[in-house]
């Protein structure tokens with residue numbers, strides 16, 4: 001297994017920022033958010049599966065199937081963007097980076113800000129307090145990554 005040194009801190013940070021008592025989103029709504037995020041970055045939209053029962057504990061993005069699974073408690077806008085950011089990171093960086101590394105977190109933050117789910121100042125401070133490193137959002141903005149991909153091709 002690859003190293004993923006920020007994972008535990010990312011989960012703790014999200015837990016603290018998650019809105020309580022959010023009504024779980026429908027599959028259609030989750031899909032719409034994921035599709036929107038992936039379209040901004042010009043990557044293929046993953047299929048989205050949501051859990052109806054509260055038993056599931058782990059949401060994930062499966063790179064091979066380009067598939068997202070969201071457990072009940074993760075049927076939230078933030079979790080949709082979390083998994084969409086995995087799909088985007090894997091298209092642009094492949095296996096060269098950690099799952100919850102600064103590249104992924106930068107893309108996730110760019111999406112959070114773009115969707116208006118947090119204010120830039122609050123986001124910066126809360127990442128700092130959680131000891132998390134993210135690439136600056138201007139470096140991983142969609143047009144920057146698309147340009148990087150063009151140069152490589």
Ligand SMILES: [Zn+2]
Pocket residue numbers: 082086099100
């Ligand atoms: Zn993750």
